[in-house]
Amino acid sequence: MTKEEIKKDFLAYADDDSDVLFESNGDVMYFKNGTEQICRIKTNNEGNSIVEYQGEVLAYRTFIAKHLAKLDLFARKIIEKRKGLDEFVDSPGILQTGHYSIDGNALGLLQKECDEFLEFGSKINFITADAGHGKSVLLKQFQALQAERYIKGESNYLFWHVDLQGRDLVRLGEAIMYDLGELRLPGLYYPSIINLIQKRFMILAIDGFDELAAEIGGVKAVSSLSSFVNEMAGQGTLIAASRRTFFDTHDYIKRTTLLKNKVPYDINFNELKLQNWTKKEVISYFSNLAFDEPEKIYDAILSEVHEENHPVLTRPFLLAKIATAVEGDLNKVTEFFSCKCSSNESVSYIVESFTKREVDKWKGVDNKTGQPYLTFEQHIQLLATIAKEMWDAQKDFITIEEIEIYTVLLFDEWNIEEDLRQIIVRIVGSHAFLIPVNDSKMNARKFDHVEFKNYFLARALAGLINESINTGNISKLKRFLYIEQLPDSVAMYCFNYIIDLNKNIQKLIEYFKAMIDSEWKPTYLQLNIGTLFPFMIDKIDFKTPIYFDSKVNYSSLIFENKKLCNITFENGTFINISLRDTILDNVHFKKCDFNEIRIESASRVLFRDVSILDSNVTSIVLLRDGEVIEVAYSPHRINELLTINGIKLIDGNTIIDSDITAIEKSEFKKTLSKFILKFNKMTIQYEKNIINEKYLGNNIHLLLEEIIPLCIDYKIIEVIETKQSKQSSTTAWRLTVDMEDLFKHDGIEGNHPLTKFWRGVNEK
Incomplete structure (x- = not known):
């Protein structure tokens, strides 16, 4: 190791940069936790760095792990404070x-x-799944298991789970330092963590990446993660967990500058997708809970919901609530599912069923009325009030004192008897849906799961919408929508509780238009109305045509699993719109902007009388079972793909190339596309890997002998030298142009070098 490398290591752990001294004989003097430390670094006969410290002779890496970082203590703190389930x-x-x-x-x-x-x-792995599929539980469990392995000497790295959910933080670095404080680990700093990751002593797992995005904005959050990746300098592994609704691997690459700036580091981008639970997992879970007849419990639930892929049997957080309710008793299953539970409303059903149980659980009865302390509606209103206050304050927790205050404020509205008020205030902080934030915040509560918080926030929003319909005053509703970006699930639950939605749909559309028209700059209002609108119209009968021309942002997955008809959107901005299990009938888009349309070809997508008029479409992404099979940026190819999928692209009064038929791409072009799209998964590709993986089948020779030389000639890629290419005696290539810019020139006229490149490709 060089002196500079050693100096960098010590500076990452010392109390103060200026207090580290390096002598020519190898002595290093530094302060750690306020105490002066001295060690001597030497090179042994085998050429390895060793450290003499307090009478011990240690390998240099062992010294860092044991003394500078004190990873044994770190592991014990994890085992003590963050046990697995x-x-x-x-x-x-x-x-x-x-x-x-x-x-x-x-x-x-x-x-x-x-x-x-x-x-x-370095390797970046995204763990993705919809809410409630157990991302956080998986990370916590692996963290605990890995700490035990480290203590036993079975592994040489720690896995550290940093949860951003419920944190009032705005930067990744702050979250890391906050978590170190919670674990009570002195002597470790932000540079220490970077150093440990680079030396493969630690893997950092960032959980709730979408929460960070909600705090500081999606672009800033991605930039924050991108900056961290750059600080890793091509060394180590990072895990980032997020709901599928926030991003996928392909989208993350596009939203960073990692590939645009010719990053010198070799970075692989991988993804671990959590899948639905099956009968096997459900029965194992019931067995772990010591249910006497786990298989019979499963069969009883299945007989109530009628579908093996029903969310209550496939989403762990919903199943956990059911398990709590039935307590292994077959008779309680039928009692719990006393009403029909549809797939789309499973969260609502679970919440309402548990709320009814909570009503019964609060055993006290008002002597005058013969009713429980609080009715079902009062429980819902209280929890909706708490969710709204969290929303207003932009926090995921609330103090017990605040809960008590909001409860007292509702007493007069509910006409609660004076002698019952103190009893209710005393027990409200232990509500079934509210749990302690953590061991250091026992005086604060958060919702048991983010989806429960979203449900009650949706009930609060529905109350504001109903109030606006009744009074004609939209000021409170507008203020609510102005605060922050709404989760999709809030919009999904909300419109189940709007009074006479079919009758009031036109009134609500006018309200939304009035809110937008009064704005003079972009705010969350445009994005939130864009989130609400598709879920709202999904609940109506479509007897009356809908026309909506406000300048609204529609994003992400809000068009998935939708059947929409008789609608015209105008002036809308559509961001990363996903068409998966989507049926559009007599749906038209006028003067709209689409940065990306994602079409899942393996799902049920049906487009009848669908047109895009005088609009801009930047790209089309075709997927099959979640895998990107083609990305189109050129106007010619975009039009081809839209037409083939039954969507008319109209410019003025002219339908563009309406007689287009599917044209099979040449093997040359298909192989080229596979090779280029591979740069979405890794910054550098190696000849050795291409030959060994054989993912190109019989076209490996075509790629190596014809395609790659052509790409080099047109400066699409360049040959670079890396540590791996030197050691493995293989060739390495890096993309030198922006991928979007590259594909955009396919099929257009002109003399641009990229246009000439595609002209040559299309002649093959």
Whole structure:
């Protein structure tokens, strides 16, 4: 090791940069936790760095782990403060890398991903799933198991789970330092963590990346993660967990400047997708809870919901609530499912069923009325009030004192008897849906799961909408929508509770238009109305045509699983719109902007009389079972793909190339596209890997002998030298142009070098 490398290591752990002294004989003097320390660094006969410290002779890496970082203490703190779950059940998962795709158990796949460090590069793995599929539980469980392995000497790295959910923080660095404080680990700093990751002593798992995005904005959040990746300098592994609604791997690459700035680091981008639970996982979970007849409990629930893929049987957080309710008693299953539970409203059903149980659980009865302390509606109103106050304050927790204050404020409205008020105030902080934030915040409460918070926030929003309909005053509703970006699920639940939605739909549309028209700059209002609108019209009968021309932003997955008809959107901005299990009938888009339209070809997508008129479409992404199979940026190819999928692209009064038929791409072009799109998964590609993986089948020779030389000639890619290419005696290539800019020139006229490149490709 060089002196500069050693100096960098010590500066990452010392109390003060200026207090580190390096002598020519190898002595290093530094302060750690306020105490002066001295050690001597030497090179042994084998050429390895060793450290003499307090009478011990240690390998240099051992000295960093044991003395500078005190990882043994770190591991014990994790075991002490962050235990795993006894009832943990591993979920099915799919690990997708740039080299292969593997099905298996999520815990095993995560361990495989973490154990297999890249020798000469860094690895970023995104763990994705919809809310309630157990991302956080998986990370916490692996953290605890890995700490135990480290203490036993079975592994040489720690896995550290940093949860951003419920944190009043605005930067990733703040979250890391906050978590170090919670674990009570002195002597470690932000540079220390970067150093440990680079030296493969630690893997950092950032949970709730979408929460950080909600705090500081999606672009800033991605930039924050991108900056962290750059600080890793091509060394170590990072895990980032988020709901599928926030981003996918392909989208993350596009939203960073990592590939645009010719990053010198070899970075692989992988993804672990958590899948739905099956009968196997459900029965294992019931067995872990010591239910006497787990299979019979499963069959009883299945007979009530009628579908094996019903959310209450596939989403762990919903199943956990049902398990709490039925307590292993077959008779309680029928009682719990006394009403029909549809797939789309499973969260609402669980919440309302538990609220009814809470009503009964509060045993006290008003002597005058013969009723429980609080009715079902009062429980809902109280929790909706709490969710709204969290929303207004932009926090995911609330103090017990605040809960008591809001309860007291509702007493007069509810006409609660004076002698009952103190009793209710005393027990309201222990509500079934509210749990302590953590061991250091026992005086504060948060919702048991983010989806429960979203449900009650939706009830609060529905109350504001109903009030606006009744009074004609939209000021409170506008203020609510102005605060922050709404989660999709809030919009999904909300419109189940709007009074006479069909009758009032036109009135609500006018309200939304009035809010937008009164704005003179972009705010969350445009984005939130864009989120609400598709869920709102999904609940109506479509007998009356809908026309909406406000300048609104529509984003992400809000058009998935929708059947919409007789609608015209005008002046809308559509961001990363996903058409998956989507039916559009007599739906038209006028003067709209689409930055990206994602079409899932393996799902049920049907477009009848759908047109895009005088609009801008920047790109089309075709997927099959979640895998990107084509990305189109050129106007010619965009029009081809839209037409083939039954969507008319109209410019003025002219339908553009309406007689287009599907044209099979040449093997040359298909192989080229696969090669280029691979740069979405890794910043550098190696000849050795291409030959060994054989993902191109019989076209490997075509790629190596014809396509790559053509790409080099047109400066699409360049040959670079890396540690891996030197050691493995292989060739490495890096993309030198922006991928979007590259594909945009396919099929257009002109003399631009990229246009000439595609002209040559299309002649093959």
